[in-house]
Amino acid sequence: MKNIVIYSALFAVMTLTGCVSNDKPWVKDDSVRSETDQALAECKYQAKAATIGIGQGQRYKSFSSAIAAGIDDGIEQAVDQKELVADCMKAKGFNQ
Numbered sequence: 001m002k003n004i005v006i007y008s009a010l011f012a013v014m015t016l017t018g019c020v021s022n023d024k025p026w027v028k029d030d031s032v033r034s035e036t037d038q039a040l041a042e043c044k045y046q047a048k049a050a051t052i053g054i055g056q057g058q059r060y061k062s063f064s065s066a067i068a069a070g071i072d073d074g075i076e077q078a079v080d081q082k083e084l085v086a087d088c089m090k091a092k093g094f095n096q
Contacts, residue, residue: 024096026089036094043088047081054080 026036055073060066086096 026094026096028092028094031094039089039092039094040085043085043092044081046088047084050084051077051080 026040028036054077055069058069060069089096
């Protein structure tokens with residue numbers, strides 16, 4: 001039973017983080033696609049590294065509060081990563 005709840009929560013977090021994605025491509029004058037892909041990969045890596053500690057080290061009174069906090073932390077992490085990637089790409093001279 002616990003596994004079903006855990007898998008359901010993980011599925012909800014992955015589904016919600018997918019909703020946060022942006023479909024507009026990043027562009028920069030006189031840049032080739034491989035340069036854009038490389039810059040985007042670097043920015044995503046840096047954003048993940050910067051947000052890896054969100055929600056760690058907390059103690060919960062119940063299993064359900066831990067699940068709810070995990071979902072909240074996952075959403076917060078996805079939103080923060082999106083903003084960090086956008087800021088990083090803009091700093092490298094790219095626009096959407």
